[in-house]
Amino acid sequence: MATSPVYPPSPEFVRRAQVQGMEGYRALYEKAAADPEAFWSELAEKELFWFEKWTKPFETDYPFVKWFAGGKINASYNCIDRHLDTHRKNKVAILWEGEPGDQRQISYQELHRLVCRFANVIKARGLKPGDRAIIYMGMVPELPVALLACARLGVIHSVVFGGFSAEALKARIQDLAAQLVITCDGAWRRGKEVRLKDAVDEAVAECPCVRNVIVYRRTGGAIHMQDGRDHWWHALDEGVSEICPAEQLDSEHPLYVLYTSGTTGKPKGIVHTTAGYLLHATVTMKWVFDLRDEDTYWCTADIGWVTGHSYIVYGPLSAGATTMMYEGAPDFPQPDRFWRLIEKYRVNIFYTSPTAIRAFVRQGDQWPNAHDMSSLRLLGSVGEPINPAAWEWYHKTIGNRRCPIVDTWWQTETGAIMIAPMPGAVPLKPGSGTLPMPGVIADIVDLKGRPLPANQEGYLVLRKPWPGVARTLWGDAERYKEQYWARIPGVYMTGDAARRDEDGYYWILGRVDDVMNVSGHRLSTMEIESALVHHPAVAEAAVVGKPHEITGQAIACFVTLKKGDWNHEEVAEELRKWVAHEIGSFAKPEQIRFTDALPKTRSGKIMRRLLREIVTSHAVTGDVTTLEDLSVITRLAAQQDEE
Numbered sequence: 001m002a003t004s005p006v007y008p009p010s011p012e013f014v015r016r017a018q019v020q021g022m023e024g025y026r027a028l029y030e031k032a033a034a035d036p037e038a039f040w041s042e043l044a045e046k047e048l049f050w051f052e053k054w055t056k057p058f059e060t061d062y063p064f065v066k067w068f069a070g071g072k073i074n075a076s077y078n079c080i081d082r083h084l085d086t087h088r089k090n091k092v093a094i095l096w097e098g099e100p101g102d103q104r105q106i107s108y109q110e111l112h113r114l115v116c117r118f119a120n121v122i123k124a125r126g127l128k129p130g131d132r133a134i135i136y137m138g139m140v141p142e143l144p145v146a147l148l149a150c151a152r153l154g155v156i157h158s159v160v161f162g163g164f165s166a167e168a169l170k171a172r173i174q175d176l177a178a179q180l181v182i183t184c185d186g187a188w189r190r191g192k193e194v195r196l197k198d199a200v201d202e203a204v205a206e207c208p209c210v211r212n213v214i215v216y217r218r219t220g221g222a223i224h225m226q227d228g229r230d231h232w233w234h235a236l237d238e239g240v241s242e243i244c245p246a247e248q249l250d251s252e253h254p255l256y257v258l259y260t261s262g263t264t265g266k267p268k269g270i271v272h273t274t275a276g277y278l279l280h281a282t283v284t285m286k287w288v289f290d291l292r293d294e295d296t297y298w299c300t301a302d303i304g305w306v307t308g309h310s311y312i313v314y315g316p317l318s319a320g321a322t323t324m325m326y327e328g329a330p331d332f333p334q335p336d337r338f339w340r341l342i343e344k345y346r347v348n349i350f351y352t353s354p355t356a357i358r359a360f361v362r363q364g365d366q367w368p369n370a371h372d373m374s375s376l377r378l379l380g381s382v383g384e385p386i387n388p389a390a391w392e393w394y395h396k397t398i399g400n401r402r403c404p405i406v407d408t409w410w411q412t413e414t415g416a417i418m419i420a421p422m423p424g425a426v427p428l429k430p431g432s433g434t435l436p437m438p439g440v441i442a443d444i445v446d447l448k449g450r451p452l453p454a455n456q457e458g459y460l461v462l463r464k465p466w467p468g469v470a471r472t473l474w475g476d477a478e479r480y481k482e483q484y485w486a487r488i489p490g491v492y493m494t495g496d497a498a499r500r501d502e503d504g505y506y507w508i509l510g511r512v513d514d515v516m517n518v519s520g521h522r523l524s525t526m527e528i529e530s531a532l533v534h535h536p537a538v539a540e541a542a543v544v545g546k547p548h549e550i551t552g553q554a555i556a557c558f559v560t561l562k563k564g565d566w567n568h569e570e571v572a573e574e575l576r577k578w579v580a581h582e583i584g585s586f587a588k589p590e591q592i593r594f595t596d597a598l599p600k601t602r603s604g605k606i607m608r609r610l611l612r613e614i615v616t617s618h619a620v621t622g623d624v625t626t627l628e629d630l631s632v633i634t635r636l637a638a639q640q641d642e643e
């Protein structure tokens, strides 16, 4: 195995870091391993505000777990109120720029007013703790305001990414039996309006559970408002009180549900609860992003995904940061929009995805080089493996070789970062997420759960409960047990293949299940297959991920058509649109191939691994190699098929 370069932290960085040197990291890690109860109790006391203290740090009723049972807490209070009697009261909490260039700076005090008012609006609509609100908005400050207002009342929020279609939105509203939908008229994307309210109208027409739709005016486009059901945010906000005490909620009160793709056609509602999740998001914000009070921190994710929940809203605000939000596309009006924003707002910490980085590589160095990005001191990566070539480019061209890069591995289900370097402690190796966080007991095992030696590829598993772990799947505790904890009893299966090198560093290779990762967005092959077979022309479909230079993976579909005289080109285009309609435009397949039959086992299971081999064997030309060794994943997947 070729040895990779190692980048130790610079002495200047170490000197000012929250966790200093490998001794600092090891001390924390060992303390957490030796006495997790004491470790997490101390952090919970120090990092969070409690209305009432808990009785026990954690209790397991395998595989279910409760953190800080008996405690009373509120996430909105922790993200806002507790900062108000500190030096942070007039600090900018949310720094925002819209795609057209409009700007807002919302201080912690102002955020408090906005959140209290909107919480009162929701309350006046009759929502109570435990009720569900769907949030389907673009990246405007009112989106985090809506999350925090729900959290203030104990209303469980579920954000649906604005790129999802009306069909996908409807399925989520129905699964949650949500009473309220919060949306915008539209959102700006590459200068065009994404018509969110139209999609809501289409979805809600078949959701009798929805009593109220609240619409924030962003684009000013003409929309339909249904009398009695639909209300303008600004109209309801008139004359509303700015006082709204935060509900004192149980530690385990559900904070949110976020749908993600699994290995079946039906998305899973990942349930995160309050105290443990918030603690995990808060401490990783400090450990991994080495947050300082004076930092301007920018995570480029959309709040529709877990990264935005944990690292735009809950983690940064709980830690008292200035969190930046940008509404639009990275290449609008020109490919240097991100670099322009970094220069303009003097961003110190910048967290983005490998897909974005690879797209920037392709656009050329002239775009970042035209900007002064000397304010940056730390860079981050999330969502998919970062190939060493993209890492090196990010380090040199964006970070000017001065900024450590934190490659953060985690999942919607883990709630917050699990494997990542502490930048003032852990020497970096490009392409590796390096070492687990304190309290995270990771391992590489075979299918029987036996630990594998260094450098052998296997399944990445997690052994002990951690505070941010998803507690269950909405309405389906059985599936939760079976999907994550049953394959190897007592052990959490991540679904990723990985290896650990001789220094204990983790190298993530990619998914071993039927989950694809396209531009860091998680999609299930089965979900796309079931969308395809819904189409009247389609007899059968099989979908696999195909390596892609920029997006990591792309969607490749093998389709058999019903009898008829088809124009393949037309049908392919029609099917692409169909998938966008059923799921969302980000799920549009790159490739549709027609075939007379699909390869199957004797029991009739489609052999996706053969198809994976077909699409990978003539792939990836050009100089950007992905880290993923797909043959490994194919082998591991085959092993699973045979079990």
Ligand code: WT7
Pocket (backbone or CB within 6 Å): 260, 305, 306, 307, 381, 382, 383, 384, 385, 386, 407, 408, 409, 410, 411, 412, 413, 433, 494, 495, 496, 508, 510, 511, 517, 520, 521, 522
């Ligand atoms: C899957 C989880 C983590 C929030 C965004 C995605 C892949 C994520 C990394 C990374 C290699 C990564 C894994 C994981 N992944 N981060 N730093 N290096 N792979 O959350 O949609 O739940 O997807 O994304 O395959 O299982 P998600």
